Structures are given as C-alpha cells and as structure tokens.
Amino acid sequence: MTATITTPQHESSTELFQRAEARTAHNYHPLPVVVEHAAGAWMTDVDGTRFLDLLSGYSALNFGHSHPTLVRAATEQLGRVTLTSRAFVHDQFADFCTALGDLCGKDLVLPMNTGAEAVETAIKVARKWGYEVKGIAPDQAEIIVASGNFHGRTTTIVGFSDDPDARDGFGPFAPGFVTVPYGDLAAIEAAITENTAAVLIEPIQGEGGVVIPPDGYLRGIRALCTERDVLFAADEIQAGLGRTGKTFACDHEDVVPDIYVLGKALGGGIVPVSAVVADRSVLGVLRPGQHGSTFGGNPLACAVGRAVVDMLATGEHQDRAAELGVLMTEQLEAMIGHGVLAVRTRGLWAGVDIDPAVGTGREVCEALMARGVLAKDTHGSTIRLAPPLVISAEDLTWGLDQLAAVVRGD
Structure with missing residues (x-):
C-alpha cells in the first residue's frame, strides 16, 4: 500500500505531463500525474509510482481498472x-x-x-x-x-x-x-x-x-x-x-x-x-x-x-458498495471538526467539505497525490470520493487515513 518508485527508462511523468499540457486545449485542469497502467483500485504512472484511485473515472470505473x-x-x-x-x-x-x-x-x-x-x-x-x-x-x-x-x-x-x-x-x-x-x-x-x-x-x-x-x-x-x-x-x-x-x-x-x-x-x-x-x-x-x-x-x-x-x-457489487460505504462513512465522519466541515455519503460515494483553513479542494487533492492517493475536487473546498466497488477494505482504510493526515496537517 506504499508508493513504489523505479528508475524510468523514458520520459518522466513530469515531462510527459508538460508535453501534453502544451498541445491540448485546457478544458480540464488535471493533477500532474501520467498513468501508464492500472488494475483494480490502483494506477501506476510512467515513473513506477503507484496511486490508489478514489475517483473511479467519475464512477465510470465502478468495477475497477482492467476487470x-x-x-x-x-x-x-x-x-x-x-x-x-x-x-x-x-x-x-x-x-x-x-x-x-x-x-x-x-x-x-x-x-x-x-x-x-x-x-x-x-x-x-x-x-x-x-x-x-x-x-x-x-x-x-x-x-x-x-x-x-x-x-x-x-x-x-x-x-x-x-x-x-x-x-x-x-x-x-x-x-x-x-x-x-x-x-x-x-x-x-x-x-x-x-x-x-x-x-x-x-x-x-x-x-x-x-x-x-x-x-x-x-x-x-x-x-x-x-x-x-x-x-x-x-x-x-x-x-x-x-x-x-x-x-x-x-x-x-x-x-x-x-x-x-x-x-x-x-x-x-x-x-x-x-x-x-x-x-x-x-x-x-x-x-x-x-x-x-x-x-x-x-x-x-x-x-x-x-x-x-x-x-x-448478481447484486454482489451493490452489496459490497453498501458494506464498504459504512466503513467509509465512519472514517469520514471522524474527521468532522478536524479539518472537515461536513460529509455526505451514500454507498461508496462521498462529498467531503474541507475547512477552508486547511486549503482548497484542489490543494487537498495535490497533497493526497503526494501521498499516493488520487481524488478530485469540485466547487472550491469540496472533494468527491468514489472508490472502485472492488477496492479492498484495507486499501480503502489506508486511503482515508491519508486524507485524515492531510486535513489534520500532518
């Protein structure tokens, strides 16, 4: 569950990101990561760094990567x-x-x-x-x-x-x-x-x-x-x-x-x-x-x-979303008053309102990226979490622990 880095033998993630930004219309403001491959709830960039995906392609990846x-x-x-x-x-x-x-x-x-x-x-x-x-x-x-x-x-x-x-x-x-x-x-x-x-x-x-x-x-x-x-x-x-x-x-x-x-x-x-x-x-x-x-x-x-x-x-994935949603809700609600103002959850989906004193939603997502977790901000100080429904309870807990550390300022 920790980030693993290998020596790249090609353009770095930073170089590829800059080249992409130079030649594409700026209708998105992506985080500076360049993914090379992914499986389940994890993505790996071109430098070999692994990231836990808590966005799931805006819920397009409910069943994870490369199912x-x-x-x-x-x-x-x-x-x-x-x-x-x-x-x-x-x-x-x-x-x-x-x-x-x-x-x-x-x-x-x-x-x-x-x-x-x-x-x-x-x-x-x-x-x-x-x-x-x-x-x-x-x-x-x-x-x-x-x-x-x-x-x-x-x-x-x-x-x-x-x-x-x-x-x-x-x-x-x-x-x-x-x-x-x-x-x-x-x-x-x-x-x-x-x-x-x-x-x-x-x-x-x-x-x-x-x-x-x-x-x-x-x-x-x-x-x-x-x-x-x-x-x-x-x-x-x-x-x-x-x-x-x-x-x-x-x-x-x-x-x-x-x-x-x-x-x-x-x-x-x-x-x-x-x-x-x-x-x-x-x-x-x-x-x-x-x-x-x-x-x-x-x-x-x-x-x-x-x-x-x-x-x-089969209903398996719906049941899993409900079960893991309870775990996610408990961990997120424990952050209220500690860098988080409010949370809204339904199944394995959450909106988290960040205390502006901590930073913007974008800044929190950048800090999460540095810890090996990918999420997305929306509307200023709110971040959206939508983990793949196939994520393990252990990985979900680890990812939310990183969010708790970020909003606490650890």
Whole structure:
C-alpha cells in the first residue's frame, strides 16, 4: 500500500505531463500525474509510482481498472466485429438490450455513447412524448430541472446549468427549461403546467458534491408526475449501476422513473456506453430518422455492456458498495471538526467539505497525490470520493487515513 518508485527508462511523468499540457486545449485542469497502467483500485504512472484511485473515472470505473471479466468480453469481441452502424443489426445487440431492459424493468433500450448524448436523447424523447401523447401545443414543451444540476456539457444542457464555468460564453441557449431548487418538492409542484413534459432530476447530484435530497423527495416526484401526466426522467449516469449500494439511486426510495438515463459504468471503463431505458409507451414515439448515432449500440459496446449488466444482476457489487460505504462513512465522519466541515455519503460515494483553513479542494487533492492517493475536487473546498466497488477494505482504510493526515496537517 506504499508508493513504489523505479528508475524510468523514458520520459518522466513530469515531462510527459508538460508535453501534453502544451498541445491540448485546457478544458480540464488535471493533477500532474501520467498513468501508464492500472488494475483494480490502483494506477501506476510512467515513473513506477503507484496511486490508489478514489475517483473511479467519475464512477465510470465502478468495477475497477482492467476487470478480467470485462477485459475478456472486450478482447473476444475485438477479434470478431466492432462496428456495423445501426444500418444493420449485429449479434450482440439483442442480448445487451434485453439484459439492460430487464435490469431496469423496462420494455425498450436506446443505446448511445456518452452520458451527455443520453441526456440529450432523453430531452428529445420527453418533448416528442409531450407533443404526441400528452398533447402539448407545438414548440411549447417544458422540462423542469433542478438548480445545481450537472447533466453534461453540450450547449443545450449547459443552457439550463447555473454553474458559470459551464454556462458563461456559450449562449444563446435553447428555451424550454424551468429551474427549481433541488430538493424542493413544492417548487416542482408549483412549476408544473399543462406544457410540462418531464421532470429531469439527478437522484443524487454528483458533480455538485454528492448532494443527497431530503427523504421522500424522489417518491414525491414520482407521485406528482403520475398525478399530473408528466414523465419522471432520472439521470443515473453517475449515481446508478451499483455506486450507492443499490442498482439505482432511485431504489433507495423504491421509486421507478419513467426514463432511466444511464452511462459511465455501463461501459466498464473500457468503452463509452450510455442508454435511455423506458417503456414502449415512451420510447415508442421515436421513428426511423428521428434520432440516431453511428457508434451507439456498436458490437464492442454491447459486449462490454452486457458483461456489466450480468455482473450487476448478481447484486454482489451493490452489496459490497453498501458494506464498504459504512466503513467509509465512519472514517469520514471522524474527521468532522478536524479539518472537515461536513460529509455526505451514500454507498461508496462521498462529498467531503474541507475547512477552508486547511486549503482548497484542489490543494487537498495535490497533497493526497503526494501521498499516493488520487481524488478530485469540485466547487472550491469540496472533494468527491468514489472508490472502485472492488477496492479492498484495507486499501480503502489506508486511503482515508491519508486524507485524515492531510486535513489534520500532518
């Protein structure tokens, strides 16, 4: 569990990092580490230094790096066929869509690639449903969203973000979105009109710092949407697929949305895979030519995605996230008052508010990196922890011990 350094025989991590920064657009502010290979919960840089990964690719690596089941599925498919486009059907397509639909308890699956694509797809589907099924007047459909949201960075999506970094300088924006405070059920009820097609909500706001809504919020949204003939679209891209100790974050309130928006972990950290999953009464509004993606649902993606769904079907990883989440919560809560102001946890996912007297979230992550732990800051003094669900209790404890040492100023 300690960092191991070997003498590099090539460009150093620092040299490669500087070269990358010199030739790429600065739309990210990465920590100065250059990873060469990874397995499980550990990554190794080009200098031979090992790091414990407590970010998991923003939950895209829920099953860790190079999981043998997922690597095998990808490797076997690579030698067969990797792309046909949706102009044809390949032999992995039906099995993937059936398995994912069954996992969600829904009729139909619309595979895409990235999370943002899935959100855009859900927006289009909700509007189409609003016009064709609910009877909303043309071009009047509205979708209710929440403050503090993060659904992606396309121009449509950032248009209803209140994060100035995501929004400023990218207008004009598409109309049709109504923003209400997150966690405020009464505000959603007041915002619903005859033109409301959907409520699009993250059951837990990941980018916001693992913000968990009040108990009953999701159940209340479900009841309102049913009563007022509005679709409930749950963005489970970060929260779903085992991260919170349940298959979906909505499961914590025994709620089934009309639309599941999925991504990240669905591709096992190997390929980008996302999907919109809903019943035929919702997704059935789409007809040929109205939406598509050349790579969406490609054979490689379906082979890996099917393996991910099979792993989730056992419940093993959900149970592990719940069990290790208890350990993580106990260790993090012990830091409150000792460099930490507050923590929010659900399963193996945490938002940690750092005391500004200790430093910014970025500074804490830099100090963690020096101790062999990789994490990510968000919104100033908050850091987000999302260890791979395959992490050992011993490694998790060690990683959190490093955080405790950093915030104490050891």
